[in-house]
Amino acid sequence: MNQNYIIPNEWSIIEEGFDKDRVMSSESLFSIGNGAMGQRANFEETYSGPTFQGSYIAGVYYPDKTRVGWWKNGYPEYFAKVLNAPSWIGINVIINNEILDLNTCDTVSDFKRELNMKEGWLSRSFVATLKNGIQVEVKSIRFLSLDLDELGAINYSVKVLNDDATVVFEPYLDGGITNEDSNWDDKFWDILSVTREDEMAFIQAKTMKTGFSTCTFMQSTFKMNDEDLQIAPNVSQSSTKISFSYSANLSQGDTFSITKYGGYTVDRNHDKYELVTAAKNVLRKAQDYGFTALLEQQKNAWSKIWDMADITISGDIEAQQGIRFNIFHLNQTYLGTDPTLNIGPKGFTGEKYGGSTYWDTEAYCLPFYMATKNQSVARNLLEYRYHHLDKAIENAEKLGFNSGAALYPMVTMNGEECHNEWEITFQEIHRNGAIAFAIFNYYRYTGDFSYIPEMGLEVLIGIARFWNKRATYSTAKDKYVILGVTGPNEYENNINNNWYTNYIAKWCLEYTMEMIAKVKSDYPSDFTRIQEKAKISDNELADWKNVADAMYFPYHEGLNIYLQQDGFLDKELITVADLPEDQRPINQKWSWDRILRSPYIKQADTLQGFYFFEDHFSTEELERHFDFYEPFTVHESSLSPCVHSIQASKLNRMEQAYTFYLRTSRLDLDDYNHEVHEGLHITSMAGTWMSIVEGFGGMRIKNDQLTFEPRIPKNWDAYSFKVNFRNQIVNVKVNQQKTVFELEGDADLTIKVNDKDITISPDELVVV
Amino acid sequence: MNQNYIIPNEWSIIEEGFDKDRVMSSESLFSIGNGAMGQRANFEETYSGPTFQGSYIAGVYYPDKTRVGWWKNGYPEYFAKVLNAPSWIGINVIINNEILDLNTCDTVSDFKRELNMKEGWLSRSFVATLKNGIQVEVKSIRFLSLDLDELGAINYSVKVLNDDATVVFEPYLDGGITNEDSNWDDKFWDILSVTREDEMAFIQAKTMKTGFSTCTFMQSTFKMNDEDLQIAPNVSQSSTKISFSYSANLSQGDTFSITKYGGYTVDRNHDKYELVTAAKNVLRKAQDYGFTALLEQQKNAWSKIWDMADITISGDIEAQQGIRFNIFHLNQTYLGTDPTLNIGPKGFTGEKYGGSTYWDTEAYCLPFYMATKNQSVARNLLEYRYHHLDKAIENAEKLGFNSGAALYPMVTMNGEECHNEWEITFQEIHRNGAIAFAIFNYYRYTGDFSYIPEMGLEVLIGIARFWNKRATYSTAKDKYVILGVTGPNEYENNINNNWYTNYIAKWCLEYTMEMIAKVKSDYPSDFTRIQEKAKISDNELADWKNVADAMYFPYHEGLNIYLQQDGFLDKELITVADLPEDQRPINQKWSWDRILRSPYIKQADTLQGFYFFEDHFSTEELERHFDFYEPFTVHESSLSPCVHSIQASKLNRMEQAYTFYLRTSRLDLDDYNHEVHEGLHITSMAGTWMSIVEGFGGMRIKNDQLTFEPRIPKNWDAYSFKVNFRNQIVNVKVNQQKTVFELEGDADLTIKVNDKDITISPDELVVV
Known part of the structure; x- marks a missing residue:
């Protein structure tokens, strides 16, 4: 952290004493x-x-x-x-x-x-x-x-x-x-x-x-x-x-x-x-x-x-102040009432980054708004992308893809791409995956399938068509490869076979095929309407399946890990611990070529994939990848520490999870990245919320069921949060001894806590 | 070619008839x-x-x-x-x-x-x-x-x-x-x-x-x-x-x-x-x-x-017009009299590309000026870089290199880098190699070693220090690798182990070590002066040797070729012949990502290395590499066809050599790349000269001796050129039957023609 002048307080951000050097930082924070x-x-x-x-x-x-x-x-x-x-x-x-x-x-x-x-x-x-x-x-x-x-x-x-x-x-x-x-x-x-x-x-x-x-x-x-x-x-x-x-x-x-x-x-x-x-x-x-x-x-x-939306934390006033600061600014930025608006990365606190909509919305913000607002807010966010589908198809055409392939813009205001670094605009295509994942996640969380036949399937088809064309066949590997991309870790550009991108591409193809089958069988009139436009043939689906089945993933047998991309192990693998403090943040100290050829990871990349698709991997696999990648991660993206906090919680490394929690929740308050004067990091604030609810609380949706694996940092007395799960409000209060659940709703709800089914009834405390 | 309105003429560029659509092209050509x-x-x-x-x-x-x-x-x-x-x-x-x-x-x-x-x-x-x-x-x-x-x-x-x-x-x-x-x-x-x-x-x-x-x-x-x-x-x-x-x-x-x-x-x-x-x-x-x-x-x-400077061609008026057009514009642009000036890629014919000095000067222009002007002109071009050495050292410092490492700018007016695409500015570092090669080439051609102890060795040391630091050790490969570069083929960015870059880096290290030894033994007072500044230690030299000895080169055993870079064979290897004509030039039709992941080569890259270091490879090796890379080369850089012409001549593929000759010599006259309205391609015009003198004429300097392997396109009656070799002027006239040499100078000169020593005396015709 680089500043500590904000006075800890449960409900307020307070500065005392006038210091001209702090004016621009405070202008952002307040x-x-x-x-x-x-x-x-x-x-x-x-x-x-x-x-x-x-x-x-x-x-x-x-x-x-x-x-x-x-x-x-x-x-x-x-x-x-x-x-x-x-x-x-x-x-x-x-x-x-x-x-x-x-x-x-x-x-x-x-x-x-x-x-x-x-x-x-x-x-x-x-x-x-x-x-x-x-x-x-x-x-x-x-x-x-x-x-x-x-x-x-x-x-x-x-x-x-x-x-x-x-x-x-x-x-x-x-x-x-x-x-x-x-x-x-x-x-x-x-x-x-x-x-x-x-x-x-x-x-x-x-x-x-x-x-x-x-x-x-x-x-x-x-x-x-x-x-x-x-x-x-x-x-x-x-x-x-x-x-x-x-x-x-x-x-x-x-x-x-x-x-x-x-x-x-x-x-x-x-x-x-x-x-x-x-x-x-x-x-x-x-x-x-x-x-x-x-x-x-x-x-x-x-x-x-x-x-x-409140989350309480007792016994750690800085942590309490941090989470409320995050929740407060998210609500100051976006309330979900206007479907033409979205969540800009700096909200109303600065000008850096143009455009209002990034993959941040789908990958980070959606879970927060799903759980703390009426379901219509999350649906508004999804519909926003449906309304931009035609522009995403035009965007893909500019890059030489046709036949309905859609590439959503990296940054947009109205559906048009409005950013131009080639390594981002043209290559950070994994964003398409997050948009498909959000459709899956929305259905998983809200149980509202209607968005998919009404709008979402068309979005999924456009995205699947893009991945199908973007992957190319390598004779040398006898596999489909995705060349020339930038993954979530933007400290690598124009790389081949970014594991995260390849993985989400394969998933998008498979999920779209699954949804096509489901809509075809369960919503035939919607399917007829969609098919009139999309004209999906069996050949095309067979082609998707070929690509998905033969997707290449860079893997190292000795280390037993997926490589972030081809050639990652050719780097000088000096960990962040051995990087002199005066060289950081590297994005302010180093030229771009030096960053690119270093092993340093700006934000969770392989681990982001393990977060989205955690059911696909064992805890041992997660642990191996966490142990390999975390030492090279500099977290110079605001979107990074939250994912690492969640993964550390899952591995029951609560001290590390807590450190990452502080970093994500007080990123701006304590100015970890030397840049708070430029404005706040709004979208990552939803990641802070996730690091408590999904990290410490271990909340997941599995097989249509709300599940928890509650953990608590050792210096906290207790914490509590609420989630709106399918129009029933579940209150969760965790302390060092137990977890208490309370339901606001009409009907009983069976949840799973640490792998055991627990039925909670309205307004009745259940102690686990 | 995309236009053919210029009327063939031996000595003039002529346009007849007024056509408004041609005005901007003619403004460039004339x-x-x-x-x-x-x-x-x-x-x-x-x-x-x-x-x-x-x-x-x-x-x-x-x-x-x-x-x-x-x-x-x-x-x-x-x-x-x-x-x-x-x-x-x-x-x-x-x-x-x-x-x-x-x-x-x-x-x-x-x-x-x-x-x-x-x-x-x-x-x-x-x-x-x-x-x-x-x-x-x-x-x-x-x-x-x-x-x-x-x-x-x-x-x-x-x-x-x-x-x-x-x-x-x-x-x-x-x-x-x-x-x-x-x-x-x-x-x-x-x-x-x-x-x-x-x-x-x-x-x-x-x-x-x-x-x-x-x-x-x-x-x-x-x-x-x-x-x-x-x-x-x-x-x-x-x-x-x-x-x-x-x-x-x-x-x-x-x-x-x-x-x-x-x-x-x-x-x-x-x-x-x-x-x-x-x-x-x-x-x-x-x-x-x-x-x-x-x-x-x-x-x-x-x-x-x-x-x-004239080159005559009889029996092919378009070829004659082309070479004179190139020689004429080179002389209009740079006469070598002012050591503060250099040769801008568009000369005085347009504004595209900022700056006046690129690696074009050393890699392409130097041979032309060495052979057709007084030796002082070429030396002026070398001294230009010596005067910029301090700025090249500062430039390397900005990228994190110190201890005297020098990175010459990609584009400059006064020694400072003045171009900023990161993939070029920071990564197209092979330019450093061309500057070292020019020192070697100047000495090889002129026999004037004095530049090296007086100035050049300092330049070489700065360059060698850069390569030594820029190469990093890969544990996975147990070799030194050079990550994150752009090679001469600018249709690849941020690649690892570009063969050309790695090769010239190794050569620079070895050549600098050789020159240090020679200056130390033969020019001790110069060495003392240089050593006071440079402070080269035996440890440092040992380190250079380690890196040079263990440099990694991507190679494919089955194909028996060096790969342009790691992963080249993962691309969809569709040759240019199978690329629809309406997709070309790809740099005007395709988005950048599509170009990057394609196999298409903008300009000679691996083959450029085979040109510089031809003695290091057998003709069979050249042939294999030519056959592999030429089919993927789109020649959308003006600097490309000349090298391919020279290599084709060397392989005695005269029809192909002639096609490339026409392309390089009439690149602007016939507007091959759809861009002549923006100005002419001046620096590549020296490549046209090389494609006759070094390509068809097969001129080389080997062991201090001027050598020739004359060939002639089958549709030409004859061609002639002159070179100033160490202040003796050699006239060469080649026809379908024989080659005639004539010397303007004071003393006899023994040259080698098709591997046989031939002595020519002043003003006496020698027929071979």
């Missing part, structure tokens, strides 16, 4: 979001020190130019940039004509930030002495409403401590924003209008090229020492910005406060010509409820989320 | 240059159809931004762009108020272009009828002076054929140019001043970032029907452009002509504050000589070049 929009924890008042300003709107992106000198055929035309949106949170604070700026104040004391995860708000307080000698106490609290998801609210107060003073609040909207990751000083927004009506202000803006229309809005009210105050503002306006200036004369000890409402209305929800009207409606509602009632609603909304 | 500057064959008058405007100055480049989202550690900060320079050739022609523009004329007839390679000039003539009905006959001739290499001259005349007319010539300078390959509408030039003095005009401009200062200049004179004419111009001037407008009234049958002088003075040759003064001097000289005398000088200068 980010807030409500599924529809989100923002980094930038200060409301001016801050002239190093900062990464970011406000983001779900689904709004920009197609950045990708054409460079070393262009390659098949590259997508654009890279989908997560766009920094016009900002509505700003409030300049001017005290006796001096601007309040924590970077230039004489002194700052009693600085505290809190992100209250239980109730869903962010607060900040400090005492500052300005250069002009005026000392003020400042308190702010803000949140993005879950109930009114176009609305955010800020309460910001200034108390003058040592003298009388004139205090000016200057709330503003700013459309003159750029992207942190912009390389060519490009502008991404057309500002269409900057208008006001009374004390409401609006900036209408449209993204260039993609043409997403938005209205950013604000309105403020004021109090002096808890009394409402009416002040006539001075208005200042430019082509990209509007601000209202409210001035008040304070006597020593007075508190002047502003409540600012703001947010975005967007054409995803409204007619693009009605965005100002919609914004007025939001502001009217906000004024009607008032800040206190809105905050109360916020607490209630979060309470409902926590009721289902 | 390019002119004089080593210091060059230009595409753009029309002088306005042309509104598709055109690629390009004027280039030797050594002037721009460091384009390379930072993109998928940045990787170790990437260079910039990509050296070949910069389009301010243009001086433009002459707007206005006839009765209508602009002459071949794209909009009513009719164009009798269009003819000629690039006279013997005399070094470009001419054009046509008859055009304008929309206003005036018919004119236009003739132009232009050249870039070899003697005054800052000067170009144009003679342009308009004869009105069918009526009286007012004709205006508007010669101009234009600094408002952009690059054809610019992606972000960047500007690369700061225009410092646009000035005039009398009828001379000057644009002073500086490249952004690199700060190269240039002055573009012009001055014109006029004639009416061969009588000098003084006309007062109207001047028009903007911040980037200046034009003079000269008007004359012509009676039917009158000819109005302009002689325009122009060019560049640059701070490579002058103080940057003296560029205008220098330009005035050039213009004064031009006026003093006059167009006719300058053209006469030009003919003489080219005559001297041809006297040494």
